[in-house]
Amino acid sequence: MRPRVALSWLLLASLSACHGPDPWFRHPAPRGAGTIFSALDLPAPNGQRTGSGAPGAEYWQQQVDYVIEATLDPESRTLTGKARVTYHNASPDTLEYLWLHLEQNTFRDDGHASAVAARAADGTRRGGSDGYRIDHVRGADGATLTLVEHDLVARLALPAPLPPGGAFSYDIGWTFEVPDNVFRRFGVEQVEQGRVWELAQWFPCVAVYDDVHGWNTLPYAGSGEFYTNFGDYDVRLTVPRDHLAVATGVQQNPQDTWTEEQLARWERARRSTETVVIRSADEVGSAAARPAGDGPLTWHFKASRVRTFAFASSEAFVVDAASLDGTPAGTLCVSVYPKEGLPNWEKSTQMLRVAMLGFNERWFTYPWPVMTNVNGPEGGMEYPNIIFCGGRRSERGLFGVTAHELGHQWFPMLVNSDERRHAWMDEGFNTFIDTFSARDWFTAPEEQEANRGQRGNAARYAQEMLSPDLMPVDTPPDRLPRRLVSSLQYAKTAAGLVLLREQVLGPERFDFAFRTYVHRWALKSPRPADFYRCMEDAAGMDLAWFWRGWFQETGTLDQAVARVEQPEALEATAGVIRHGPARVTVENRGELVMPLVLQVTFEGGEERSVRLPVEIWATGDRFTETFVSDARVVAVQIDPDGVFPDVERGNNAWRLPK
Numbered sequence: 001m002r003p004r005v006a007l008s009w010l011l012l013a014s015l016s017a018c019h020g021p022d023p024w025f026r027h028p029a030p031r032g033a034g035t036i037f038s039a040l041d042l043p044a045p046n047g048q049r050t051g052s053g054a055p056g057a058e059y060w061q062q063q064v065d066y067v068i069e070a071t072l073d074p075e076s077r078t079l080t081g082k083a084r085v086t087y088h089n090a091s092p093d094t095l096e097y098l099w100l101h102l103e104q105n106t107f108r109d110d111g112h113a114s115a116v117a118a119r120a121a122d123g124t125r126r127g128g129s130d131g132y133r134i135d136h137v138r139g140a141d142g143a144t145l146t147l148v149e150h151d152l153v154a155r156l157a158l159p160a161p162l163p164p165g166g167a168f169s170y171d172i173g174w175t176f177e178v179p180d181n182v183f184r185r186f187g188v189e190q191v192e193q194g195r196v197w198e199l200a201q202w203f204p205c206v207a208v209y210d211d212v213h214g215w216n217t218l219p220y221a222g223s224g225e226f227y228t229n230f231g232d233y234d235v236r237l238t239v240p241r242d243h244l245a246v247a248t249g250v251q252q253n254p255q256d257t258w259t260e261e262q263l264a265r266w267e268r269a270r271r272s273t274e275t276v277v278i279r280s281a282d283e284v285g286s287a288a289a290r291p292a293g294d295g296p297l298t299w300h301f302k303a304s305r306v307r308t309f310a311f312a313s314s315e316a317f318v319v320d321a322a323s324l325d326g327t328p329a330g331t332l333c334v335s336v337y338p339k340e341g342l343p344n345w346e347k348s349t350q351m352l353r354v355a356m357l358g359f360n361e362r363w364f365t366y367p368w369p370v371m372t373n374v375n376g377p378e379g380g381m382e383y384p385n386i387i388f389c390g391g392r393r394s395e396r397g398l399f400g401v402t403a404h405e406l407g408h409q410w411f412p413m414l415v416n417s418d419e420r421r422h423a424w425m426d427e428g429f430n431t432f433i434d435t436f437s438a439r440d441w442f443t444a445p446e447e448q449e450a451n452r453g454q455r456g457n458a459a460r461y462a463q464e465m466l467s468p469d470l471m472p473v474d475t476p477p478d479r480l481p482r483r484l485v486s487s488l489q490y491a492k493t494a495a496g497l498v499l500l501r502e503q504v505l506g507p508e509r510f511d512f513a514f515r516t517y518v519h520r521w522a523l524k525s526p527r528p529a530d531f532y533r534c535m536e537d538a539a540g541m542d543l544a545w546f547w548r549g550w551f552q553e554t555g556t557l558d559q560a561v562a563r564v565e566q567p568e569a570l571e572a573t574a575g576v577i578r579h580g581p582a583r584v585t586v587e588n589r590g591e592l593v594m595p596l597v598l599q600v601t602f603e604g605g606e607e608r609s610v611r612l613p614v615e616i617w618a619t620g621d622r623f624t625e626t627f628v629s630d631a632r633v634v635a636v637q638i639d640p641d642g643v644f645p646d647v648e649r650g651n652n653a654w655r656l657p658k
Contacts, residue, residue, distance in 0.1 A: 036545045036593055037618050040552075042529040048211045049527070053534025054520045061525055063088040064206045064229040071238040071296070072197060072313060077188070081203055082173040084140075089162050091209060098156040098168075099209075103201035103220040105131035105152050107179040129179035132204060140169040152219035153207065172204060182377070183222060186310070189377035189390070191338040193284050194242075194315035196376035198388050205229075205308065208418075212527060218420040223477040223485050225419040225426065226412075228307040230523060238298045239313045242290055244279065246319075246336050246372045247311035248385045249303025257297050259289065269321035270328045275349045278319040281339040285315070303385060305367070305523055307416055310383035312336065312374045322349050324356060324366075331356065331366055337375035344398050348373045348389075351441060355403040358440040362511070363410060363433060364518045371409070373402055382408030396442075403437040404430065415518055416525040423477040423485070424551070425531065428493020431455050435498060455491040458499040462645035464491070465556045473551040474528060495645070496550040503595060503643055504546065504614070505539050513538035545593055545614060555591025559638050560651035562587045562622065566633050581626045582633040588621040590647065596623075599640040602631035609640070632656070 045051035047058030065088070070081035089095055107129040137145045139159055146157040162168050178188060178197070186200040201220065208216040208227050216227055239245050245257070254263060262278055269276035283289040291297070303309065316338040324331040333356065335348035352373055356366055368385050378388035380401045387405035389398070407430040411417065417425035435456035464470075464487055471480060473488045473496075480488065501510035516538035517531060526534075532547050549555055566582035586596060596612040608627060616623045627633065638652040646652060 035618075036548055036591075037615075038544065038548075040529075040532065040544045040547060042532065043212075043527075049530055051533060052537040053517070053526075053530050053532065054537075055524055059524065060090040060092070060211065062090055062209055062229050064231040065233070066203070066205075066231060066309070067234045068203060068309075069236045069238075070202070072199070072240075074195060074197065074240060077178045078175055079178065079199065079202055080173075080175045082135075082171065083203060084169060084171050085206065086167055086169045087162070087206055088167045089164060091211070092164050093209075094164065095158065095162040095209070097158055099207040099215045099217050100147070100154045100156055100204045101207055101217075101220060102132050102149065102152055102154055102204055104129065104176045105149075106220055106222070107131060107182065129177050131176060133175045134204070135173035135175065136171070137173075138171045140171070145170060152221075153217050154204070174204060176202075185378055185381045186388070187377040191314075191316050191340055193338060196312065196314040196316060196338060196374075198310070198312045198374060198376045198378055200308075200310040200381070200383055200388075203309075208525075210525060216418065216420070218476075218478075221478045223480065223482065224421075224423060225477075226308065227418040227420050227525075228416075230305055230307055230416065232304045233302065233306060233309045235301045235303075235309055235311075236298050237301070237311055237313070238296050240315065241293065241295060241297050242315040243297075243313045244315075244317040244319060244336065245299040245311060245313040246317075246334065246374060246386065247299070247301045248306055248309040248383060249301040250369055252300040252302055253298075257291065257299055259291060262289070266321065270323050270332060271326060272322055273324075273326045273353065275320050275322045275346070278321055279317065281318050281342065284318060284339065303368070306384035307413060308383060310386050310388075312376060312386070312388070314338070314376070318342075318345075320346070320349050322353060324353055331368065332370045334370065334372040335375075336372065340392060341375040344393060344395050345375055347395065348375075348398065348402060351399050351402045352406060354440050355399075355406050355437050358437055359407060359410060359433065362436060363515055364414065364522060366409060367414065367522075368409075371406070373405075380405050382406075382413070384409070384413045399438075399441050400434075403441075404434050407431075407433050407437070410518065414523065415521045416523070418525065418527070420478070421476050422474060422528055423489040424473050424493040425526070425528065427489045428473070428497070431490045431494035432497040435494060455494045456498045458495040458645040459642050461491060461495045462557070462647045465554070465645060466647055470554045472554055492550070496546075499550075499594075499643075499645070500543075500546060504543075505541065509539050509541075549592045553591065556647045557592040557594055557645050558588070558590035558648045558651070559594070559596060559644070559646055560587045560589050560648070561585075561636050561638060561654040564633055564636055564654050564656075579630060579632050581628045583624050583626055584633075584636055585622060585624045586638065587623075588617050589651075592645075593617040594644050597639050597641070597644075598625060599637045600627050600633055601635040601637075602629050603634050604631050606631060 047056045050056045065086045066083050068081055068083040070079060072079050087098060108131045137147045139145055148155045186198045189196045208229055233249060237245055265276055265278045279289055317336040318339060319336050321332055321334040324333060333349050333352040337345040352371055360366055370385050372386045374388050376388055376390050379390045381388045382405045389401045389405055411429040412419055412426040419426045471484060473492055477485050477489055501507055513535045517534045520534060536543050562585040564584050567580045593614050595614045599609045601607050634656040636654040639646060
């Protein structure tokens, strides 16, 4: 246990400025001459992003639309595609080139791209792929365009500058081999009745150009996920005839890919809140369960206002579905899985429904017409309208991963945060909203608590905060060791938001503010400053101390009972000695500040609790509270319910010596 010191924040800051970093601090707080309560150093408000944390009147974002034709050849493990890409320049800037992400290049056997990914992620060697082979890049007029590749990104030269309000279309063709060694997010799984293919990051996509960083060209290195443009997708996927395909968006040609009986079942599912089986486990492999004919089939999907497109395809899929609200206009919830997923995957569609209803009620209504859960090689990953939840899980495990991946439809599929730089605004926010989902599905309190887990519990997280290698939450994930990605971006963020909701703001005040944030930034791209400002604006409270302490620094909380003083009265009545007011002095011995809950027990059994606001630490790290009673104080307890992330609970209590 490292030493503590009882100095005011202002004095501590001045000492650090005069004598260098305090040796008792593992990570000195870069506050200059300020304190933890000082205003945050945030970008100045402007026409794009206001001081209230809302998008401004001049807010803009680019749109990129894709019309894609692709073919999956399972025998050669290749995917071949071509696309017409239309880029809409809504910015006030004239653009001379576009930057593209070449995410499949991270799986190359050698070269800088794979080295970057291996070093930034878990060090595992990738293999079995040469990445993208770009066949052609042409303008809409057929003229060849210049594409210059730089490992994981490529620069596309425009034939003429693209002015504000303009649009530019180009055609691109590519091929890649699905690698054998896929470290995350997609891949191929062998099951008894075939293979399950999950495809993502499968087409060269245009990088984001925004008002904060200009071109966002941080590479796909593994831990940091994605920051992409919203757009409309029109996609035709050609796969073997015995395959069933599911994807982002709504299928446009079901009559070409399903039997008449299956089409009738789909219609029943669209009108039923109960799960309807579209293709059963017994029907997998049956010729009668596929349309008659020879050769592959093409599946046509369309999606609007989504940030990318993913799909899955397999000859082994069992399929079932149900409507969220029992009407054809409601969101259709779909599950696909090989028979190895039984029996728990029979509950997947209802898990989707129940979790979605909870998210809709608490935060924002899911805005798309379909949601699909896929059991395959990826353990847990999200894309618009489709999630990959692999493994042969228990019911509790399946609901946990389903609710978590579904929650990503709100963060970041709806609120389009920059996951490459601020993963906590994606994983952390989603982990936070997950903490309420267990009660939607499970009735027993122990099951609810087990599924809620440690990630939403600040008190349990306290010891993790003593780790010597801890870094601020707002650290780009590709700059963190793998362990800290989970610890900080998921767990600390979720625990902090639960703490803010339940111990600082209160549920009603927090929920109103958090919903306001989601509504303001739905289908837009916020930054940390936007979140901080929006929450303070809608909650009506200055929270700079919380954002700085929890997200921007690495300090710990150590609230302690320093001393208890209670003089006896000078006179007694009826032989009973009366006591003067009790003075309880508490100290804040860590770098974090939090409200203080103090429980005092008097001789005779009377208990009093007082909740002191965080502002008691604004002028120093020692505070005295007075309790008036004729009875003697026999015990004092800080945080009696054990909800705050105090790293040294041994000094939270005081008892009168016997």
